[in-house]
Amino acid sequence: MATEAHSAPVPRPAAGAGRPVPELPAEAVARWQARKGDLVELFTQAQRELGGVAAIRLGPRPTVLVTGPEAVQHLLGRHPERYVKRSHRARMLAGEGVLCATGEAWKRQRRLLQSQFTGTGMRRYEQRIAGAARRTADRWAQYARTGERFDVAEEMRHFALDTIWRALTGHPLDDRTDRELAAVARVVAAMPTLPADGAGVPAAVAADLARIDAVAHAAIDAARRAPEGDGLLRVLVEAGEEHPEYTDRLIRDELVTLLVAGHETTATTLTWLFLLLDRYPEARAWVPAAGPAGSAERREAVQALVNETLRLYPSAWILPRHAAEDDTLVGHRIEAGTDIVVSPYLTHRDPALWPDPERYDPARFTTPGARPAHLGSYYPFGLGARACLGTQFAVRETTALLELLLPAHRPRFLSTPAGAAYSITVRPDGPTPAVLTGG
Numbered sequence: 001m002a003t004e005a006h007s008a009p010v011p012r013p014a015a016g017a018g019r020p021v022p023e024l025p026a027e028a029v030a031r032w033q034a035r036k037g038d039l040v041e042l043f044t045q046a047q048r049e050l051g052g053v054a055a056i057r058l059g060p061r062p063t064v065l066v067t068g069p070e071a072v073q074h075l076l077g078r079h080p081e082r083y084v085k086r087s088h089r090a091r092m093l094a095g096e097g098v099l100c101a102t103g104e105a106w107k108r109q110r111r112l113l114q115s116q117f118t119g120t121g122m123r124r125y126e127q128r129i130a131g132a133a134r135r136t137a138d139r140w141a142q143y144a145r146t147g148e149r150f151d152v153a154e155e156m157r158h159f160a161l162d163t164i165w166r167a168l169t170g171h172p173l174d175d176r177t178d179r180e181l182a183a184v185a186r187v188v189a190a191m192p193t194l195p196a197d198g199a200g201v202p203a204a205v206a207a208d209l210a211r212i213d214a215v216a217h218a219a220i221d222a223a224r225r226a227p228e229g230d231g232l233l234r235v236l237v238e239a240g241e242e243h244p245e246y247t248d249r250l251i252r253d254e255l256v257t258l259l260v261a262g263h264e265t266t267a268t269t270l271t272w273l274f275l276l277l278d279r280y281p282e283a284r285a286w287v288p289a290a291g292p293a294g295s296a297e298r299r300e301a302v303q304a305l306v307n308e309t310l311r312l313y314p315s316a317w318i319l320p321r322h323a324a325e326d327d328t329l330v331g332h333r334i335e336a337g338t339d340i341v342v343s344p345y346l347t348h349r350d351p352a353l354w355p356d357p358e359r360y361d362p363a364r365f366t367t368p369g370a371r372p373a374h375l376g377s378y379y380p381f382g383l384g385a386r387a388c389l390g391t392q393f394a395v396r397e398t399t400a401l402l403e404l405l406l407p408a409h410r411p412r413f414l415s416t417p418a419g420a421a422y423s424i425t426v427r428p429d430g431p432t433p434a435v436l437t438g439g
């Protein structure tokens with residue numbers, strides 16, 4: 001009967017069934033190696049020539065690049081148990097924090113933190129976000145009065161770090177902590193050049209890691225001395241009092257993970273946004289035209305600016321995974337042990353999905369039908385079970401700051417970076433000096 005057929009379980013393809021993943025020719029890889037090109041260039045070529053599932057042989061076994069929406073959804077959204085995280089370069093910084101953890105430990109850590117970043121949990125951080133945004137707005141008002149030159153990327157780093165520090169500790173970021181935690185950006189920038197196993201770390205990186213450790217342990221000690229606190233750090237300290245697995249080391253790792261994930265990506269997104277508005281001034285004019293200050297229309301327009309910035313420069317440009325078992329990925333045979341790289345950066349710039357993909361056009365996110373409907377077409381914070389748990393926090397803090405800064409100030413860049421640096425995030429590859437003019 002039709003109902004019986006409809007309710008029957010869908011058979012899973014035989015392990016390893018399907019056609020081989022098309023592979024970029026060895027001579028193309030050799031030419032790329034000879035000219036010492038960026039990895040993004042090689043990945044872009046593979047996507048352009050082979051499509052949304054492509055193999056690239058950089059070692060004895062090919063790495064599979066995934067950019068097609070259906071494959072992305074299958075891998076990240078539907079079957080995260082088949083495609084898992086393994087060793088992560090960030091481990092030398094974040095240790096066994098939720099970013100790097102796997103298996104049951106990851107599930108336990110994720111559950112603890114998840115409640116802090118839902119709608120209900122977010123309410124306790126609204127005033128802290130607003131306080132950090134006002135502090136930055138006051139500083140920009142002073143720059144406007146004095147004509148002082150400043151660096152936009154550094155300003156965004158300070159704002160994002162102040163915001164997550166308030167959420168963690170309940171206190172504004174002080175100057176000494178700010179100076180010490182500048183080490184985070186230096187370590188993140190150095191990661192692509194460091195050995196994956198963390199061995200042989202250069203002395204300068206080791207010194208920066210020691211600075212970060214010192215700040216983390218001092219904050220943990222302060223949280224223990226102030227049991228009335230209600231920040232994220234207090235949640236971790238209380239977990240340590242109830243669950244033996246939350247050792248001092250794991251609390252430190254979670255704290256550093258939240259510091260890194262909670263400010264590095266947000267600061268980078270905001271920096272790119274101001275650079276893009278400088279290049280596309282019509283997008284800036286589009287926000288005040290959307291509606292009066294404080295209106296839902298104005299907020300939607302600001303959010304569209306952020307969404308389009310994240311399309312071009314997602315929080316992480318690649319998401320590494322490892323095939324834990326044989327699988328069939330949109331008709332392609334994937335063997336257990338295969339290394340996978342999912343690239344939001346390349347998916348978001350695919351002209352088959354996004355017309356004129358290099359153009360900055362926030363209207364893609366406000367005009368019905370202007371963006372692809374498939375979930376795997378837009379995933380700046382990842383997708384599925386391991387999507388960024390701080391997405392709501394990041395969206396709220398960027399919107400809070402931009403609602404204050406955009407109507408009042410227009411940075412005039414004295415120089416702009418020539419391109420991008422591809423690390424954990426995609427960063428502007430140079431300084432961003434500016435002075436302020438009116439909004």
